[in-house]
Amino acid sequence: MEVKRFAKNDSGFICKNCSKEVLPLGYTSRNHCPFCLCSLHVDINPGDRANECGGILRPIQALPDPKRGYIIVHRCERCGAVLRNKAAHEARVQPDDMNLIIKLTAGSL
16 A cells, blocks of 8 residues: 655644744645744655644755756754755735745845
8 A cells, every 4th residue: 555645734824933924825735934934844744744843944055956946955053854845936815935945045044
């Protein structure tokens, strides 16, 4: 039997980094704050909320991807894990801050 590696979990949250309210995307799991681009290290597989680390994932880089837009690279403050997440800069509800993405792409954040 095939194990599902993605669980849709599109609930809103209050960002642990900047304290702003983050609304659901409406079409997939939102996994980072659109205002500061930080996330929480809570998933083992996307949307499962099964990771006990819980550290703040800080954006360290943004990579342009011709098929997926931008990929935000995060590093966990607690355990040091490095994770990649697709940016939601084209979202209808609270799109990611494109100025921050550009700064990350240029390495100036």
